[in-house]
Amino acid sequence: MKKKYAPCKGLLPLTMLLFTGIVVIAQPKISGIVRGAEGLPLAGVTIAIQGTPVATSSAADGSFSILAKKGDVLIFSTVGREKAMVKLLDQVFLNISLPFNSKSLEDVVIIGYGTSQKRDLTGAVAKITAGDFNKGNVTDPLQLVQGKIAGLLITKPGGDPNGELTVRIRGATSLEGQPPLVVIDGMAIDDFYKAISTLNPADVESFTVLKDASSAAIYGSRGANGVLLITTKTSRIAKPVVAYDGWCGVEQISRRFQVLNASQWRAATAALGGASLDQGADMDWQSAISQRAFSHSHTISIRGGTDAMNYRGSMGYINQEGVIINTGKEVMTGRLNIHQKSLNEKLAVDYNINASVTNRTLLFDQWSTGLTRTGGSFTFDVASGYLPVWPSYNPDGSYFNIANNSYLNPLFLLKEIDRKQRENFFQTSVKADYTLLKGLNAGILGALSRANTVHDYFYPGVRERNDKAEASKFNNNKQNFSGDIHVHYQKSFRKQTAEITGVYEYNRFINDGFGVTARGFLVPQLLNNNLGTATNVQTGDLSSYKNEVKLISFLGRLVYTYDNRIIFTANFRRDGSSKFGSNNRWGNFPSFAFAWRLDRAGFLKNSKWLNDLKLRVSYGFTGNQENLPPYAYQQLYGPTGPYLYNGQVLQSYAVVQEPNPDLKWEVRRSLNIGADFTLFNDRLHGTIDVFHDKTSDMLFLYDLPQPPFLSDKVSANAATATNKGTEVTLDATPLLTKNWKWDLHFNIGTLKNRITNLSGQFNGTSLSITNRHYGYAEGAGFSGTYVSELKPGYPAGVFWLPQFAGLDADGHALYNNYDGNGKLSGTSMFYTDKDRVFIDPTPRFSWGFTTNLTYKRFDLSFFLRGVQGQKIFANSLLNLGTSVFLPARNVGVDALTNGFADQPQPSSYWVKDGSFVRLDNVTAGYRFKGTKDLAILRLYVTASNLLLLTKYKGIDPEIRTEGAQRYIDNQYYPKTKGFLLGVNMAF
Structure with a gap:
């Protein structure tokens, strides 16, 4: 694979090519445009005159018009956005910006075969949306939420671009270890890693994690290791x-x-x-x-x-x-x-x-x-x-x-x-x-x-x-x-x-x-x-x-x-x-x-x-x-x-x-x-x-x-x-x-x-x-030498090793030796299984x-x-x-x-x-x-x-x-x- 510099250089002409777009035409009367803080026009925003029943809503391109007089207070509101209030003076055209209300967006949470308001959740459910995703060289969707959600453990051993991430919700629930069920836009996928590797991170809108059995039970056996719900981006506006x-x-x-x-x-x-x-x-x-x-x-x-x-x-x-x-x-x-x-x-x-x-x-x-x-x-x-x-x-x-x-x-x-x-x-x-x-x-x-x-x-x-x-x-x-x-x-x-x-x-x-x-x-x-x-x-x-x-x-x-x-x-x-x-x-x-x-x-x-x-x-x-x-x-x-x-x-x-x-x-x-x-x-x-x-x-x-x-x-x-x-x-x-x-x-x-x-x-x-x-x-001289065990009372894979006690005067390794009662009896260059100790990793x-x-x-x-x-x-x-x-x-x-x-x-x-x-x-x-x-x-x-x-x-x-x-x-x-x-x- 040869080094390629062209893609970086290609961003500039591509950016210039995309500098064409939509012309927004304002409407007459007391009129204007409502946009989100990200700059996109918002449709369906309610515009009401405070203290009166008079109200209208923004059109598909974010435009609106309303009959109002000087001194009136206009209230702009819509689901998922912070409200805005404007007192009219001599304006005839308004540019209104409504930022996301992140707390409001989190009110609706996907729980499997339906949704719930966050305040009504009874199980252990966590949600994270695009605004809080990890940034950087993200080529795997799981990298977006690595370290962001308590109980969702995501590990990538090494930096291999073809590497798969280990994903566990509240740890492994079986001796073999299995990833959670992944559900993308309501469809459960049988192959977790295939589903993740084929999903473009730029398409992801949110992650919802169902942690406890009450939340995951709706997916039955497939949710035994927890459930990861992924919602991809959809359209919120009318104009292309x-x-x-x-x-x-x-x-x-x-x-x-x-x-x-x-x-x-x-x-x-x-x-x-x-x-x-x-x-x-x-x-x-x-x-x-x-x-x-x-x-x-x-x-x-x-x-x-x-x-x-x-x-x-x-x-x-x-x-x-x-x-x-x-x-x-x-x-x-x-x-x-x-x-x-x-x-x-x-x-x-x-x-x-x-x-x-x-x-x-x-x-x-x-x-x-x-x-x-x-x-x-x-x-x-x-x-x-x-x-x-x-x-x-x-x-x-x-x-x-x-x-x-x-x-x-x-x-x-x-x-x-x-x-x-x-x-x-x-x-x-x-x-x-x-x-x-x-x-x-x-x-x-x-x-x-x-x-x-x-x-x-x-x-x-x-x-x-x-x-x-x-x-x-x-x-x-x-x-x-x-x-x-x-x-x-x-x-x-x-x-x-x-x-x-x-x-x-x-x-x-x-x-x-x-x-x-x-x-x-x-x-x-x-x-x-x-x-x-x-x-x-x-x-x-x-x-x-x-x-x-x-x-x-x-x-x-x-x-x-x-x-x-x-x-x-x-x-x-x-x-x-x-x-x-x-x-x-x-x-x-x-x-x-x-x-x-x-x-x-x-x-x-x-x-x-x-x-x-x-x-x-x-x-x-x-x-x-x-x-x-x-x-x-x-x-x-x-x-x-x-x-x-x-x-x-x-x-x-x-x-x-x-x-x-x-x-x-x-x-x-x-x-x-x-x-x-x-x-x-x-x-x-x-x-x-x-x-x-x-x-x-x-x-x-x-x-x-x-x-x-x-x-x-x-x-x-x-x-x-x-x-x-x-x-x-x-x-x-x-x-x-x-x-x-x-x-x-x-x-x-x-x-x-x-x-x-x-x-x-x-x-x-x-x-x-x-x-x-x-x-x-693994290695020359000790391949196949076991260093961990499955042992009751310990986690799966607990280390089981002789206890190093230093070097003697000639540089030979010494190990602690124990008697049949588990008491230290001395040190020597040799050890048996009874001299091994358990170390929780x-x-x-x-x-x-x-x-x-x-x-x-x-x-x-x-x-x-x-x-x-x-x-x-x-x-x-x-x-x-x-x-x-x-x-x-x-x-x-x-x-x-x-x-x-x-x-x-x-x-x-x-x-x-x-x-x-x-x-x-x-x-x-x-x-x-x-x-x-x-x-x-x-x-x-x-x-x-x-x-x-x-x-x-x-x-x-x-x-x-x-x-x-x-x-x-x-x-x-x-x-x-x-x-x-x-x-x-x-x-």
Whole structure:
């Protein structure tokens, strides 16, 4: 991938091209135009003369006229905007600006199959809108809200542009760990990461997070890990508006491993025979494989319509180079949202179409984008350990490689091994709602999504090793059909209101694919485009699969409100999944929630400092089957290898999975107690939640003894675990004047995960994963050495290591030894399992802080976030931390002074403090005054990852937090820091 400077230069002519637009024509009388603070005309704004019944409303282009006399006071008001009052003097034409009222916009919250006013919510629900999104080089929608919502934990290990973010709501609720359900514009998507990666961040209007079981229960089993509701932008105005959002930026590596340079290596290996390996070069291999990366993003949208129909369509393009050479991605997106009303506004129809094409250039050993969440790359182990005295190329221009060296030239790995991935995604949905009677609505939804992924790989072979070229191609398809029938009824009587929602859902998921691998290509220039020319195809090189899953659900919800003070919500959902056998295919999941608005109570009703106070409590059940593969309850047969029979090579088959007809739903029970408050005339808003979740009958692939069982694996229910914590969110506006506005946002959350049981039964045999080895160290001399466990009383992935006790006089590592009662009995160079100790790696709390300052047309914001109490097993530093590897492999600078005379082994010495504070982004912008032709013109500059405060000496403390290798740092794609210039325009 070559560096591209043109996109940055191209912003200026594109900006000039878009400087054409809409001419706004004023109306006669006392007339004028109403615009939002962002410069767009506002339709439907009520203009009333104070103290009289005289009123009118603004037209589609924001224009209005009204008969009024000098001295009258005009009041301008509309939903979601702050009011404006103007006393007439000698004016005949008015230009009115109505800024967003963010508190009012937050009043309406999507809760799944409906909406609710924020003051009426009974569950733990959080919402964040576009004005509070993170700024900067945002190519993944999740980056918009990273660190912004308490309880929503988003982590991106490393800076790979093809990397996936780990997303958890209130922690992992199963041993395997699963992301939340993502619902985009009312459509639930089965593939979380596919849905996120194909969504243009510029199209997102808001995120809503359903945290507790009461809120998520409406989505049943699919909401067991929480629900992330994403709303895309729609049209709010009638007259067509064309908008352009674009930015161009540059990034570079923020931190590197401190390894020996050529002169340091020569000095350290002078007495070790280093001269025999010295090729006379002076290489910095980390610099050799890296680059200054350029990225750019462009989105053009058009929106408009009438009262009967409105629309918004957009086209987006993102090109992001990686800071490691020959890595990056290119994404093209298209989206169309149409809302139509007919039959005297009784029928409302929503059409949504979303399509994307993604081209990825991956690291040579990255066969899945999911590896960025669960593992590092051999690329960086090679680059940090390759000798600085070895050159990039031989005198004849070929790559320098050594035949008997286990590491190949890093430049060869990145430039000559071709690994690419192409992804096509299409999604469409139609939703129709009809008002049958006053308060009674019924509707249907039909949706289809299809994803195709093609993965290409080619290895050309290495001359020094005399090995053959190898190529492969894999094709995977995912198709999902979803449909529902929903009914909603609302009735008010006296001081009471009741809302009833009923839904029937049907989901069908079909997955299929195939793959081919072959070797021995005589014309490597063809890459993998003609696999038929291979000279070597082996057993197992051909593969294909197909599976299907169905999920059918019935659900109901009742919301009862008394006197706007007492609110009660009840949900019931019945889910049936084809992943389970007939014995336990269906599961029932109820939930209940109660809220009491104390601000309306007599003793607080007239309070001057308290604007709103609500107490909430909820309890509910959700079922989980998301981490269970298809056909897990059945006995499965599979190939186990070839054998020779009567001179023929035949394939053998055997049982590869034991049947389990009693396999059942994993169940999460959730208790949440919370409070929402507003103080000091809406200047301070806050939310406090305390939760306690218990997950039982956890689904896991357990080991079985052979005999008596034919297979050594079975999917079963056994373990239990708990998640509990506290979340606090505060929003304040300490300064608000005509010219100044200062907003602050702070959130903090704690999470404590504990496994409470790891035992169970299967056909009379005890299932137990007590002291189950989990995460392991990687590297020469200790590959497969386990460093973490699944242990009752501790979080999943607790470190289980010998306790380092220092070095003896000869530089040998010493470890604490304990007797049978757990008491310290001394130290020695040896240890057994009874000498290991448990170390909890999970953070004590995580937090985020945002400040937004606006002065007239200038704006400035910055965002800080941090993690406190996290522990990291520094596997990368362990691999570089010994001079024993010299001279054959390069080592870290600390290896010369840390005193280890032997190769260090995994121990508590390598468990490091991973706490950090990161200045994620700083943005400064200026919004020019709108004109008749150009409603919006805003220029801004953003700096990302400017500052990192941490004691951790690895390249970055933000590492994987899921799977068996959680909190183990081993060879991540380096994090980046960068700057960008952006523009927002509308005309």
